[in-house]
Amino acid sequence: MVRVSAAAYRVGDWFAIPLADGTFAPGRVVFHTPPQGVLGYVFAPRPTLPTRAELADLEPGDALLAQRFSGLHIGDPWPLLGGAGDVDRxxxxxPEFETDLRDVYPEGREVRVDLVDDQLRRVHFFHAPLSELGRRQYGGVMGAVALERWLLQQVRANALVPLRTQPWWDDPTPVPPGTGPSPAPEHLSDRVVVVVPGRGRSVGDMVEMTLMLGLEPEVGEVDGTMRSPNESEISVYGPDGRRLADRVLELVRPLRAPALRLLVRAGDQEWTLRPHE
Structure with a gap:
């Protein structure tokens, strides 16, 4: 289950997300934050795998998502269609990203809106009324598998609206009749990245296989492995980052991999764990 390295795709590249119903949702890499962070524009699914030429006339405002997600699947199993080059910003x-503050403050009546820079780091935020919930992009980062599943659910529910209808777009157009704001994906942003130092693949393969065989579906799932010359990163996503980290620790601690570390993200908190210290 080895994924293509981050260097195999670049800003401007087009790709296609294969969905479980046999369709393909074309997308474009608009921002890339190494090693595997991507902000991609994703368009409505097509019945067959599109060619790069067939995507030439797509307008950015017609995209259904401008989402941050793991790029581990771009190239394999998501077809890479090419076209890298300058992106006209x-x-x-x-996009502007939203967070429903009711997750933190049950009585909250506002949505936090984050503005980010070219590295997708938050540089400013403001609050919008709760009535605008669903009118901006989801503020978390999705795993590739989670994005595939959630995207298909939202397309079937006719819940996604073009970016040109959202408040952050220049001269936004009205929302098409029959569509509604898309609810934020639930519990997709918690993640554990197991970092395995070293040039060899054997330890990384062992860790990945251990997690694939040992993780219960309700706890989390392996999204793939990113390899660089000096280390491997195995990304795992789940609904509860703390529970996921505890289970990953339990699985990897018996392995002969003393230098590995876990990068944990649960909600807005991030920390590092070293199983053998």
Missing amino acids: SRWKT
Whole structure:
């Protein structure tokens, strides 16, 4: 289950997300934050795998998502269609991201809206009324598998609206009749990345296989492995980052991999664990 390295795709590249119903949702890499962070524009699914030429006339405002997600699947199993090059930032815009504050403050009546820079780091935020919930992009980071599943659910429910209808777009157009704001994906942003130092693949393969065989579906699932010359990163996503980290620790601690470490993200918190210290 080895994934293509981050260097195999670049900003401007087009790709296609294969969905479980046999369709393909074309997308474009608009921002890339190494090693595997991507902000991609994703368009409505097509019945067959599109060619790069067939995507030439797509307008950025017609995309259904401008989402941050793991790029581990771009190239394999998501077909990489090419087309890397300069991205016109006046057309392929940086979106505004929203967070439903009711997750933290049950009585909250506002949505936090985050503005980010070219590295997708938050540089400013403001609050919008709760009535605008669902009018901007989801503020978390999705795993590739989670994105595939959630995207298909939202397409079937006709819940996604073009970016050009959202408040952060220049001169937004009205929301098409019959569509509604898309609810934020639930519990997709918690993640554990197991970092395995070293040039060899054997330890990384062992860790990945241990997690694939040992993780219960309700706790988390392996999204794939990113390899670089000096280390491997195995990404695992789950609904509860703390529970996921505890289970990953339990599985990897018996392995002969003393230098590995876990990068944990649960909600807005991030920390590092070293199983053998």
